[in-house]
Amino acid sequence: MTGTPARVAAFGGILALVLGAGIGLGRLVGPDDTEPTAHEAGGHAEDGHAGSGQEAAGGHASTTPAGLESAAGGYTLHLVEDRLAPGRQRLAFHVMGPDGAPVTSYDVQHEKELHLIAVRRDLTGFQHVHPDRAVDGTWSVDLDLTPGVWRVLADTAPTGGEPVVLGADLTVPGDFDPEPLGEQTLSSSVDGYDVTLGGLLQAGVETELALTVQRRGEPVTDLEPYLGANGHLVALRSGDLGYLHVHPDEGDGTGPAIRFHTSFPSAGTYRLFLDFQHEGVVRTASFTVEVGGAGATDEPETGQHGTGHEH
Numbered sequence: 001m002t003g004t005p006a007r008v009a010a011f012g013g014i015l016a017l018v019l020g021a022g023i024g025l026g027r028l029v030g031p032d033d034t035e036p037t038a039h040e041a042g043g044h045a046e047d048g049h050a051g052s053g054q055e056a057a058g059g060h061a062s063t064t065p066a067g068l069e070s071a072a073g074g075y076t077l078h079l080v081e082d083r084l085a086p087g088r089q090r091l092a093f094h095v096m097g098p099d100g101a102p103v104t105s106y107d108v109q110h111e112k113e114l115h116l117i118a119v120r121r122d123l124t125g126f127q128h129v130h131p132d133r134a135v136d137g138t139w140s141v142d143l144d145l146t147p148g149v150w151r152v153l154a155d156t157a158p159t160g161g162e163p164v165v166l167g168a169d170l171t172v173p174g175d176f177d178p179e180p181l182g183e184q185t186l187s188s189s190v191d192g193y194d195v196t197l198g199g200l201l202q203a204g205v206e207t208e209l210a211l212t213v214q215r216r217g218e219p220v221t222d223l224e225p226y227l228g229a230n231g232h233l234v235a236l237r238s239g240d241l242g243y244l245h246v247h248p249d250e251g252d253g254t255g256p257a258i259r260f261h262t263s264f265p266s267a268g269t270y271r272l273f274l275d276f277q278h279e280g281v282v283r284t285a286s287f288t289v290e291v292g293g294a295g296a297t298d299e300p301e302t303g304q305h306g307t308g309h310e311h
């Protein structure tokens with residue numbers, strides 16, 4: 001948690017998104033929250049302006065994942081059709097505002113007005129895309145769909161409101177063949193790139209994750225900026241697909257390590273997806289991680305790259 005104010009200063013926009021969502025959740029879940037003190041300290045104070053927000057971002061904003069609700073902060077995710085055929089399909093949706101009309105004005109976060117995550121509920125088929133918005137507020141984007149139930153998460157910041165992550169289910173008919181998450185995988189290969197995950201995998205603490213990119217055994221040192229950072233990491237909790245807010249480290253260079261800060265809200269299994277860009281192509285590396293309990297003392301810290309868990 002130390003150092004958080006510095007990151008707030010450097011990444012005000014990013015953290016504003018996070019603290020806004022955290023405050024929104026705090027309002028919604030406050031009465032039932034198991035950590036009322038934390039919410040008293042950050043969530044309810046001063047309606048979310050800067051002072052309380054910094055505490056919220058560093059202290060407890062991540063204890064409740066986002067994206068579990070279709071409506072939050074006065075905004076509602078509405079899929080024009082919540083059932084689409086398998087294959088490449090156009091998804092259309094609205095973000096409805098407090099007045100019941102589609103929102104047509106958004107603030108830019110990470111270079112985009114809206115980030116859409118689509119993932120099948122067995123945590124396969126991950127897609128992080130940037131839909132197009134028509135003037136009437138209808139968003140649309142092509143997705144590659146396979147049979148099953150999908151979770152659609154819209155990470156966005158309507159102008160004048162709080163940033164929100166809204167989730168909705170999308171059904172794709174057909175023979176559903178769920179894939180097991182499998183065991184912990186701290187290295188991932190994609191298109192000839194090998195990405196290794198390191199960091200403390202323990203719930204309830206702010207943790208730094210380092211993802212190290214190699215190709216043909218050589219560190220990649222000329223990663224390209226993508227969405228205002230040198231990579232974009234999405235973390236989802238298995239079981240409910242709760243969406244964790246993840247902040248890129250400040251001023252990181254061009255690889256081979258990409259660093260992020262997050263906080264796992266509970267012990268359990270998570271799926272992490274790293275989008276990174278190299279030589280003009282965005283690729284996604286994915287990981288299954290087992291996160292230990294908040295009080296665990298024997299939870300192994302994964303090594304940084306090169307400490308023996310490559311295969």
Ligand SMILES: [Cu+2]
Nearest residue numbers: 112115116129
């Ligand atoms: Cu995005």
